[in-house]
Amino acid sequence: MNSENIHNVYFLGIGGIGMSAIARYYNSIGKNVAGYDKVSKTLTTELISEGINIHFDDQLKNIPGEFKNKENTLIVFTPAVPKNNKELNYFIEHGFIIKKRSEVLGIISREKSCIAVAGTHGKTTITTMIAHLMRQSRMGCSAFLGGISKNYKTNYLVDKESKYIVVEADEFDRSFLKLSPQKAVITAIDADHLDIYSDENDLKETFKQFVNQINTGGKLLINSKIDFHIPKRDDIEVYTYSLNDKTNFRTENIRVENGLYVFDFIGIKGRINNLTLGLPGLLNVENAIAAIAMASMSGVHNDEIFNSLGKFKGIQRRFDYQINRADFVFIDDYAHHPEELKASITSVKELFKTKKVTGIFQPHLYTRTRDFAEGFAKSLDLLDEVILLDIYPAREEPISGVTSEIIFDKIKNRNKTLCKKEELLELLKNKNPEVLMTLGAGDIDDLVQPIKKMYSKKQ
Secondary structure (H helix, E strand, C coil): CCHHHCCEEEEECCCCHHHHHHHHHHHHCCCEEEEECCCCCHHHHHHHHCCCEEECCCCHHHCCHHHHCCCCEEEEECCCCCCCCHHHHHHHHCCCEEEEHHHHHHHHHCCCEEEEEECCCCHHHHHHHHHHHHHCCCCCCEEEEEEEECCCCEEEECCCCCCEEEEEECCHHHHHHHCCCCEEEECCCCCCCCCCCCCHHHHHHHHHHHHHCCCCCCEEEEECCCCCCCCCCCCCEEEEECCCCCCCEEEEEEEEECCEEEEEEEECCEEEEEEEECCCCHHHHHHHHHHHHHHHHCCCCHHHHHHHHCCCCCECCCCEEEEECCCCEEEEECCCCHHHHHHHHHHHHHHCCCCCEEEEECCECHHHHHHHHHHHHHHHCCCCEEEECCCECCCCCCCCCCCCHHHHCCCCCCCEEECCHHHHHHHHCCCCCCEEEEECCCCHHHHHHHHHHHHHHCC
16 A cells, blocks of 8 residues: 555544544545544544545445545445445445555554554553653654543644654454554453454463564563463563552552542652642553553653643543532443443442442443353442443344343342433433443443433532
8 A cells, every 4th residue: 555646545434433533644644535434423523524524324426436536545444334335345346445444553653653552451541641641742742542532632643743653552353463563552451352352362362463563672561460471572671560569660659639649650760759640540540650651661751741640631431520519420431341340430439439329331242241241240230320221232233132131130239220222311310329420332422411411400
């Protein structure tokens, strides 16, 4: 793929968080960009406002004429697009250059020194934190983020002067094997995506392949609590991080001051005292250790880290406060795996020890529900009240016998309700929770603003 010969870039599934970042990249370098998605959403509205032509009906007539020239048009698609998509099949049948999102990100990332963040949890937060620390320093960076940064209001950052590019390395569909990073982080390796991987060992073997993708002379930073045999490589440096174990990067003196975590950072380039983190949860302190370590190893000075970490505002849908009043708190979170649910709910329970916590959870994917029903139930049992919605199918077709009820039946807490998404607002009218959480990776975020509006009126 020669970028010089590509004038048009067409995206199938342009509204995805990863796809939209690449669309923004090509738009920013002057390419003609357009695309299709199944539904309109906030991201697609923003892309349209940035001058990108998008439609939502899978019909060949909707493809703009200039994008039917296969000599200068690149087609980018996501595996979430069904195989019977008319537009995808048109481009296949007519011999267009067609690349998966992961392939294109790999090509783009090789143009600079790539910092890649991989792992089954925490990668979006750490990727965005690293990008923030780099952007607030003299080093700078471009970045492809797996969420919308609250600091920069986007999932794509561009810095033509910086040699660094920070990317989220997604294990779904083995996408991260298309990357060749100079530095890499591995945050966690828990069984997930068992529609792609045969079992947890298969997943771990693929992470080993990812480690082998790191360039000679590169660096690997890995969470010390991961049960993972790192491939032996004498040509890269390997470091560990943790909250407080005897690792290369860790914390000391963690405490809470004025509702915020304050801690000292210990690293290979010395100590940074009295760092403040504006995000709740000890898990985010651990995420910050990884981000600080990677920024430090990339040339960011300790004083730059000290001055910028406290200004990090977080990511939309990652422990995202919607309402924070004395009488009512509403938090929206993307958690969609049992371990993520456990971490998110535990953090809330730690913060609001005396308050009743109600969680609304929308399972994501039939396969994930089938494979982790017991784990979901165990995590949801940490809540004082559970409201369980129907499964969001995303790219999957229904599986016989797999519904939200298989989680519901395993939840021991009797204060539980099975509810259809369209009936939720009516159900909430009769409830006055003290702390409310919306949880899930599907379209539960459609409900965030209506819920916020409802409880803002109840003040």
